[in-house]
Amino acid sequence: xxxxxxxxxHSSDPQFLSYYARASQSEETAARFSRILSRAQGLLAxxxxxxxxxxxxxxxxxxxxxxxxxxxRGHRVTALDVNEPxxxxxxxxxxxxxxxxxxxxxxxxQLPYADKSADVVLLPELLEHVAEWEACLSEAVxxxxxxxxxxxxxxxxxxPRQQEFTLPLYxxxxxPVKRWCERKAVTTRPEWxxxxxxxxxxxxxxxxxxxxxRTRGFRTLDRFDMLATQPVGGVARAVVTxxxxxxxxxxxxxxxxxxxxxxxLRDAE
Numbered sequence: 001x002x003x004x005x006x007x008x009x010h011s012s013d014p015q016f017l018s019y020y021a022r023a024s025q026s027e028e029t030a031a032r033f034s035r036i037l038s039r040a041q042g043l044l045a046x047x048x049x050x051x052x053x054x055x056x057x058x059x060x061x062x063x064x065x066x067x068x069x070x071x072x073r074g075h076r077v078t079a080l081d082v083n084e085p086x087x088x089x090x091x092x093x094x095x096x097x098x099x100x101x102x103x104x105x106x107x108x109x110q111l112p113y114a115d116k117s118a119d120v121v122l123l124p125e126l127l128e129h130v131a132e133w134e135a136c137l138s139e140a141v142x143x144x145x146x147x148x149x150x151x152x153x154x155x156x157x158x159x160p161r162q163q164e165f166t167l168p169l170y171x172x173x174x175x176p177v178k179r180w181c182e183r184k185a186v187t188t189r190p191e192w193x194x195x196x197x198x199x200x201x202x203x204x205x206x207x208x209x210x211x212x213x214r215t216r217g218f219r220t221l222d223r224f225d226m227l228a229t230q231p232v233g234g235v236a237r238a239v240v241t242x243x244x245x246x247x248x249x250x251x252x253x254x255x256x257x258x259x260x261x262x263x264x265l266r267d268a269e
Contacts, residue, residue, distance in 0.1 A: 016195040024063035033066040054119040059108050060126030064090025071099040080104040109135040116145045123152035128200040147268040156260040157203035164200035218264040
């Protein structure tokens with residue numbers, strides 16, 4: 001654990017831990033992470049990268065569900081989270097399944113990993129919780145090898161639906177109102193943020209994150225670009241094609257979709 005990591009609260013509210021332990025083992029969660037893995041391997045295969053035995057880093061790994069899935073497929077996986085009880089749970093689950101994963105307690109703004117040491121970096125539902133989000137994203141970029149893949153999912157301020165706060169239309173609240181709600185969520189109203197130690201403080205759009213990454217040598221894809229690579233037909237294919245071709249429809253698609261998803265392929269040197 002680094003000196004900076006020691007400045008963070010690594011504990012967990014028992015209700016949050018209980019909720020996360022259950023949610024991380026749901027069929028929906030397993031299916032979502034399986035789709036991410038399959039699509040990640042597909043993108044790397046298109047670039048001529050071998051899909052077996054990749055070095056994968058899962059930042060904000062929670063109870064380790066995604067990390068364990070990659071390890072089951074034969075990849076070398078390292079995972080990190082600020083929440084020590086969740087890391088303990090992840091280690092227990094890895095041991096029970098006979099999987100070798102390095103689980104670290106630490107902070108995403110100062111990763112204890114070497115430059116250009118990962119083929120795939122995963123940032124699932126993390127960036128919204130880190131006040132210094134650019135430092136977090138810069139660290140992910142630092143450890144990613146040329147030609148590698150960065151996947152991130154986070155909040156979407158364009159869409160009124162969200163799961164970070166139990167308040168209606170929270171994505172669209174003005175900044176000062178959000179700050180007030182954040183203070184309440186870590187003091188007198190923890191149920192507003194599902195008892196999270198670090199509730200969401202950042203709200204993004206795909207377009208904002210895409211611009212940030214493209215200036216640092218990445219090609220970015222959104223959920224509609226990824227849908228276009230999937231075997232769909234008929235009306236669904238026509239809708240996806242229209243969204244890709246017409247920028248206003250793409251914006252409307254993001255407004256209608258909970259959460260922001262970015263697939264970012266780093267340029268090869």
